Amino acid sequence: MNKKISLATLATAFIMVTCQVSRQGTSDTILRTTDASVSAIPAFTSDPSPAYLTPEQSIKTFKLPKGYHLELVASEPMIHEPVAIAWDGNARMYVAELNTYMQDVEGTGEHAPTSRVMLLEDTDNDGKMDKSSVFIDKMLLPRMLLCVGNEVLVNETDTYDVFSYKDTNKDGVADVKRPVYTPGKKSPGNLEHQRSGLDWNVDNWIYMAVDPVRFRYKNKMLVPDSIPSGSSGQWGITHDNYGRLFFSSAGGENPAYGFQINPVYGRMEFDDQFSEQFNEVWPIIKTPDVEGGLKRLRPDTTLNHFTASCGQVIFRGDRLPADLQGDLLISEPVGRLIRRAKVINKNGKITLENAYQKEEFIASTDMNFRGVNMYTGPDGCLYLVDMNRGIIQEGNWTGPNSYLRPQIKRLGLDKNIQHGRIYRMVYDGIKPGPKPHMLDETSAKLVTYLGHPNGWWRDNAQKELIVRNDQSVVPALKTILASQTGKAGAFSRLHALWTLEGLDALDQTSVASAMKDQDAEIRKAAVRLAESYLKKDNALINNLTALKTDPSSDVRMQMVFSLAHSKSAEAKRLSDDLVTASNGNPVFARAVRSIEKNEDAKKFGLRLGRLDASDRTLVMNGSIIYKSLCATCHGADGKGLVSKTAPPLAGSKRLARSTDASVHILLHGLSGPVDGQTYPSEMPSMKDNDDQWIASVVSYVRHEFSNAPPIRPDAVKAIREKTSGRDKAWTLEELTEKKAQ
Template identity: 50%
Template sequence: MNFIKTYAIFFLGIALLGCNEKKEYTDNIYTKPEIVKDPAINFLSPEESMETMHLPEGYDIELVASEPMINEPVTIAWGPNGKLYVAEMLTYMQDIDGTNQNEPWSRVSVLEDLDGDGKMDKSTVFIDSLILPRILLPLDNRVIVGETYNRSLYSYKDTNGDNIADVKELILEEPKRDNANLEHQSASMLWSIDNWLYVSSKSLRYRFTKREMEIDTLSDAPNGQWGLTEDENGQLFYSSAGGEVPALGYQQHPVYGNLEMPGKWEEGFEAVWPIIGTPDVQGGEFRLREDGTLNHFTASCGQSIFLGDQLPAYGDLFIPEPVGRLVRRAKVEHINGKTVLRNAYPQTEFLASTDANFRPVETKTGPDGCLYVVDMYRGIIQEGTWVRKGSFLRPVVERKKLDRNIGKGRIYRIVHKEMKPTKMEPLLEKSSDELIDYLAHPNGWYRINAQKLLVLRNDKASIPILVGKVTGGTPHLGALFTSTDYALGRLHSLWTLEGMDALDTGLVIKAMQDEDARVRMAALRISDRYIKDKNAEVFAAVKSLQNDPVVEVKEQLILTLRSSKTKEAKQIAQALMDSNQNNEVITAMAKQNIEEVPLEVEKLKKQYVLEHASVRGRILSGYQIFKNVCSACHGMDGKGIEGLAPTLVGSPRVNAKNHEIPLKILMNGLTGPIDGKEYSGVMVGMKEQDNQWMADILTYIRLHLNDASAVGPWQNMEKVRKEVENRESYWTIEELMKSN
């Protein structure tokens, strides 16, 4: 975290001589060009497209790869072998109806820069015949890949050096098909600093350290969509395009549940500032300014905390907005213990383009220390469910012929004119001793990948060296490093030992006394397990930090104390709240400790204990569906979000005695004014889900949110399915009422 980060800059050839000067780099925002309200939709070459892109003074954009080398790229990841893997959704929206979208024609390619100039020279199809690949996570010489609709995960490996995977291994078997719309499924898996693998949606995390997947259920993780990132401490940042929320879940780690605070970003942060008219926005006129530009985040995705060392943007959050043809740069500020986001360029964006086909869908920190941008480069960006007949988007797509612009894609990198990208150093073949040096590398890509490899190798000979790093032994001054933050080296060494199952209580307690707050916070997180086991020695060390001078350490202390159910743990939380009455984050966290608020699922079980087991089961399942799918638009309380979606509480459609009305809405969706109000989107149909799914969500919404009757999976389900099986358009209120 930047609030406690201290740099000790060591120049090559001057061993252990520090320099505290901080260089100021050119970073002046561009002058906005004249906005074209209704732009032409013409393909441009990569070079022509780059001419339309505007960046702050001092920054430049370079082409890394483009068609025909890649097509329809959605996510990228560097392997520790130095190669760049690219997931390509070759069937995504190839026409306005998404014909053949679910055919196994997509792929993962591997790109190579053979001459080290930063531009890819060779592309090889690593895995072919995939269905819309969405999860891409290199391990060592293996790559985890997840496909759309498939809950199982596989690792792939190339054993003969031809860049074509020849070994496929099942590492997580989940035979039940995921029938959710592809925008509502898990994507963007990352290996976090705590050695758990997190996904962008669903309250699950995975651990892969012994060649098999361990699964852990999180109590109340945020529900994001496409994109997941973390800062140097492992704090996760989610986003939700469906809920038009550019960033969420970053006040506390999701292992402790979700915490959203008022004032989590500066006023007006949700407003975006394109330099091109955006007629193809799902919300229609509601989401447009008078000049035709998008007025609010509506498709945030592929966000990343930049942890590279060759841009003056370390620790900033970059958020692509493909509908607005822009990338936001947000400053991540820590104000009295609260994490607050601020647009780095008021009423302007970091990167914006006047090319209507520019569709940034992901950003990543590269091993060269620069920022990478994945551009799907296409006309239509919304999935077909949102472009059906009756939607605002369909006539726009038809008029602009957006669906004809397909089959291309670009990858760019952002560089700074006063800094030089570093040469990629593959890590896969390095010794364990060499990898340990990289745990303190100024580029976070090397730190996390070195840690990952050390954990996967589990080389016991590394343990004494790692212990020495944590306890403050004499550090190596790696010849590759021009600057080194040794506290980050201790931080990653500590987590590496955790991943190797090589920690003891003495080492954890020692780390709690580290001079750097980041290490103390990590030690507190790790101590959760010892607190659960009622380890008195660790508990004494934990409670000794209640007077720590850094507020974020106190917050982590409160979270760690949740692992103890003792009276003393509650008393400490109460004391922290009493002595920090002006700190709203500490107050909110401590109240959860003191009041022991039960999980929502446990509350539901108690509330409906007298209901028949089948009804209770539907309520519990319906809650999970509502949280993962519906709450982004309707809010967790079901009372709607202003301008986005109406309330479900008291809705005459939800409470209709005739179950066919809400069932038809679930199956085919709803558009148009609702009770005299216009909303920015449509309710999408979900008839691909089975009858039990329909019964579960309807029972939760009707019985729990409205005190109406439950719905069984047998009630009119097949009758309604047959009635609407050939219907592709949304319902309107008027049409729905006539049909019943």
């Protein structure tokens, strides 16, 4: 149900780095852009070369703001096809490689288990990776990484399972593998439609893009918790200093969303959370290889709109200029650029603005620059993962009849494979920070990092304390809450609060005290932490009432969300009073609607209960697929998106009881105008998924948006066999004729 989704849309939001370059095949000196090379980059290159560039050549193609420079951290032959990285507490870097991704225009051998996770180390503390080993070999396109203590959690493509890997003899190769989450089900969809992330957030939940599930790491296992209204995003997930999540949707051509509220409370988007101009991108080279075709190109053949947004990061480091901290960076690999957005909070509503006028934070003239992930590193710098390849679209969108294939073949982009770079961004006069040694330090020492100026240190110290489950630090954490005041110690208090929660050592007194904190973000966190008490016995309701006139809109809106956990009349009155007192602030009205829709999602409607068990299973499974994949283009409510990236499904004639057009569309795609509206790209074929998957999706959208009965897998099988010779998308005219036959 999605359209093109560049690899940039794949799945996985991983963690940070501190490396540099392999001494095998690259210079010992740090490669970096210079002021001279920056000024030498033309404003626009109309005829860029698709030829492979060495790391030394490529790094000279980047146009950056004055004072910023890129340094090469690692490249081929040390790494190939990198897509995600994660650091452990000692700054050892783990790199997920998709070594079989689009090795030719057909995607031949893509699912061969020959990918791997590399372990890179900087042994002499010069900022460059000089030691490497194959940590895990013979994998099927590993896509999610998370370091927990001395273990690394990894998820591969085509499965929901997550395993832990550990190196017990210190040779750089994992020798112990154990399951941490194994539902044992095959993951549906092609590799670009599957999950990414494992982002350990400030709230101790581990979030993913795509799947409507989050996890807790308890007793060395991942314990799942469902997100009723669905998750968000495709390839990439990030959080800010306070746990606000940011997603992107390449298929929906939506560079950023899901950032108004935590997805566990539902969905809340605003049409003006960024302007239409924000969607425009400004490459510095001609960009002919865009799946949207001519509709996505300016007259000068540059990409005109986000089409592959991915790998985003909120920069939280301390070794770049202070005005970059808290900004959202979004990669656009088709445009060979990275957007810098200012995140603005006005009365509880978040909006985004491009930090520059008609230009980007980072742009390159290297046609093979494919930024697919970004991170704040342990050294306080920004890290970029460049897959550095020609093709950045999966085989579903490079077929014989696609717009892309002739462009790829004409330029020879299919020949540029098995490369990859990791860069770090540095700034004149600011030295990168020191390497951490958290895995070797005491828990008491880790507590001192909870107020570190680099968000990577704060997050990882909190995570490590919780993984250790060391109760000896509880008194120190409570002392931080009681003794520190003012803005200076706010990060320490915030992380101390959440660390206590993660250690199951939080008490009602600490929560009540935090509600009186001088910092609004800590009061907001305390309101959220009150939910477990509200569920039990409505405790803390008086403390919440005292925040009724809190000066922060964020605190008061969080109260609306959190009070919904109590069924008491007192909580309902307080929530109503907050909405009334907001004086028409649209954020509060939308918050109430989000809560109501979320509750409806939990119940899933009475109609579902009237279906027999097999049909009910189809609809429920289809709901999960739709909310994680299709909603990014068609909208969670089936009414489409403001950006009109795909047609609305609610009320569509193709979902009616008397037609099987929706099955034909899923199997082979749909092109051309839909009900008089032209969309930027055609609906791609989903025939790679099995009959059960197709039936589930169709059954859900028919049930939810048309009140039509489910479609069974055997009916899908019959249509698949009957149309097996078809190799192009349907048009509505053809489907209308077919119905009349």
